[in-house]
Amino acid sequence: MIEILQQIINGMAIGGVYVLIALGLTTVFGILGIAHFAHGSVSMFGGYLTFFLVSAQGLPLAAAIVIALATGFVLGLLIELLAYRPVRNASHINAFIVALGLTMMVEGLNLEFFGHEQVVIPTDFDRVFNLGGVTIPELRLYVILAAALLIAAMTLFVEKTKTGQAIRAVAENRDAAILMGVNVNTIPLVVFAISTMLGVCAGIMVGALFAIAPGIGEGLVIKGFAVLILGGLGSIPGAVIGGLVLGITEALAAGFLSSAYKDVIAFVVMITVLLVRPQGLMGKA
């Protein structure tokens, strides 16, 4: 029993990262219908930037995170304004090509600015908590709590604020939203800014828990899209449940079946769910 609980805790930390990546992707896809492939590279940029600020500039971690988030906010605005807005009314293939090009561009910039070496964001969170035989490293605990906090904040923002209502309105029916006076030029900006900040958070978590290196963003965005499909396209609760299911399934698969096939097993679970519910766990039929 302890082993199962331990594996669930193990999976929740990486699941939390998947959730944040998927939340960013699902809001962009839900509102704008864009498969934003560059999201993984952008989140790695956030992780690299935090590492640079902490290691090279000697800033405290909290200050580095705030600067990285602010940079993420601006970067999100720029991505929408300069990359996606010009092709907003064009065919979907145009946005698709822009997304691919943007991925290569951000990866290239990461390489240029931060080099090709693996980096780990240093933290002072070295303590380990033991709850009845289940151990929780301090850093993992903070990652899980931070992910939960961000999920709650995102949900409240979308459900309870006027801007959130406007985002949902645009997602439901763009034309009706225009008729209701929603500024549909501002909404994509807000969505990209929030999405990029969530991605930056995920990048920081990956950088502190594991490592950031070229290529990791690609793997992360693939997992993010898998979560999106598993949870249901455009669904925020779906992204949350899908991310946790994927993370915990990976941990259980590696622990109880074979670590060599943990990714395969996680994707088999995803395909099985889709066979039963093609719209995903929380998607609308």
Place this chain on the structure above:
Amino acid sequence: MKLLTMTTALALAGGAALAAEKTLDIGVSDALTGGAAVYGLPQANAVQMAAEEINAAGGITVGDDTYMLNVIAYDDKANPTEASNAVRKLLDRDGVRFILGFCCSGATGAVASFIANEDAVMLVGNAAERSITTREIPNLVRTRPPADYTGAAAGTFVAEKGHKRVAVLGALDVGFYASYVDAFEKELNAAGGEIITREAFGLRDRDMTPQLTKIREQDPDAILVVGYVEPAAFIYRQAVELGIDVPRYGFTSGSEEQFLRVATSEQMEGVWDLRPTELTLLSASENGIAYHANYTEKFGIAPSPSSPYAYDQTYALKDAIEAAGTVEDTAAVAAALRELPVPDEVVMQYLPVDGKMFDVNGQAYTSNGAFQWQSGNWVFVQDLPSDAAAYSAFLSTID
């Protein structure tokens, strides 16, 4: 006009004096980027440094000619296809005949499969897959001993420590790591111990808590970690985080700096690395101390423990060329390598077989050592059993 005449005369005189000084291009194929760059980049640096030292000392003397070395290095990313392309570029475009580096077995194996047909000499460094020197390739030599040579010694050492139930966590889909574990297991079994589980991870994996949780439930006496530095460092860190309080043994060859990027010194305390007796400052010879200091000064970072394999290649090549008396006849240079005594300048502690650095298979041997992490450093604790002659005889029996 007078000035022009003088300048011309000086140039002619200088030209006559330097007529016999030539440039010899040597190639490096190694992982300069990607996950294996922790091994490949220090190797490429080591070749560059050795070449500069040789040039500063007057170059390589062949008859009346003196050759200054020029290093052309390509990034093979430890990928077999990239390595094949890099070596083809060195051979076909750059006209290079002597190729060094080769940190990683997959890429090295790919090049080894065709190098016998080329007018070239291949000097392999850190790549530890045994089959590289069992293929009877006359123009290939390797400075690092095969993984199973070290694995057997490690198995004996761990058994002597009294451990009976050992859990293995490793990059077991990589051939030479698997062969290390096989040889380790054979010796452990002979002493009455057993491997209770073999858990695997991919070279890009960084979260090994699921495997470690499984291992923790099986209550081992010790764990053995085999893999690249970075995943291994995560395993050591995550083992502590999961409260696994048993001796941790490894086969990684990482430097202190490389491990400390991932884990704290406290998390590393007590970890053993059972590997060839590679460079660590506390166990180094005079050559090793000088190498460490020069490398650190030149590149601004401490050398990785395995990087001298490539440094030593360069001096072995120099001596072989001088012994063969040619840079054109690669077969003669390859033959001279197999007859070579251990050069004075090498850093590693080689165990000659029949007085020669490389045996009939083109394989060199170092002693094996047990290193332990103590207060932030790898400390050489003791030699491990290393019978180079017996292993060489065994290697000759393998097809």
